[in-house]
Amino acid sequence: HEILILNGPNLGHLGKRQPDIYGSQGMNDVPALVDTLLGARAKDIELSFFQANGEGELIDRLELAREQGIAGIVFNAGAYTHTSLALADCLAWIGIPCIEVHISNVWARPETIRHQSFMAAQVVGVIAGFGIDSYALAVAALLNRFERS
Numbered sequence: 001h002e003i004l005i006l007n008g009p010n011l012g013h014l015g016k017r018q019p020d021i022y023g024s025q026g027m028n029d030v031p032a033l034v035d036t037l038l039g040a041r042a043k044d045i046e047l048s049f050f051q052a053n054g055e056g057e058l059i060d061r062l063e064l065a066r067e068q069g070i071a072g073i074v075f076n077a078g079a080y081t082h083t084s085l086a087l088a089d090c091l092a093w094i095g096i097p098c099i100e101v102h103i104s105n106v107w108a109r110p111e112t113i114r115h116q117s118f119m120a121a122q123v124v125g126v127i128a129g130f131g132i133d134s135y136a137l138a139v140a141a142l143l144n145r146f147e148r149s
């Protein structure tokens with residue numbers, strides 16, 4: 001099963017960006033975290049990674065994922081989570097199961113705009129607040145779903 005890990009704006013420098021909020025690990029650490037979490041089951045998945053700061057590039061990548069027959073998406077849309085009807089519209093039609101992830105617990109943060117998500121209605125579920133582990137947990141959730149369907 002090929003899984004796309006898609007990151008939106010300001011997530012290209014994870015590990016350096018506000019480490020007090022987003023931690024000091026980067027996306028390079030995700031494959032090892034997935035291996036630790038999934039053990040031998042990790043062989044059943046192939047991860048690809050993409051990050052873009054622009055909304056249009058993210059939509060283009062999601063449309064490409066559909067053409068490629070990608071099995072599942074782990075998507076941290078960054079601030080677009082809270083603003084982008086365009087990205088939500090894209091998730092609504094491409095027909096790929098998607099898990100919304102956030103590194104921080106967005107509902108525990110003081111800016112109330114972070115408590116709402118345009119993505120949430122178009123995804124299988126949301127994983128937030130586990131730091132970089134949020135991505136590995138989402139990969140595991142997708143794999144469970146594939147194995148049960």
Ligand code: DQA
Nearest residue numbers: 010076078079102103104114
């Ligand atoms: C984030 C939370 C968003 O509110 C923020 O705009 C981000 C990162 C997270 O992973 O915690 O860029 O999605």
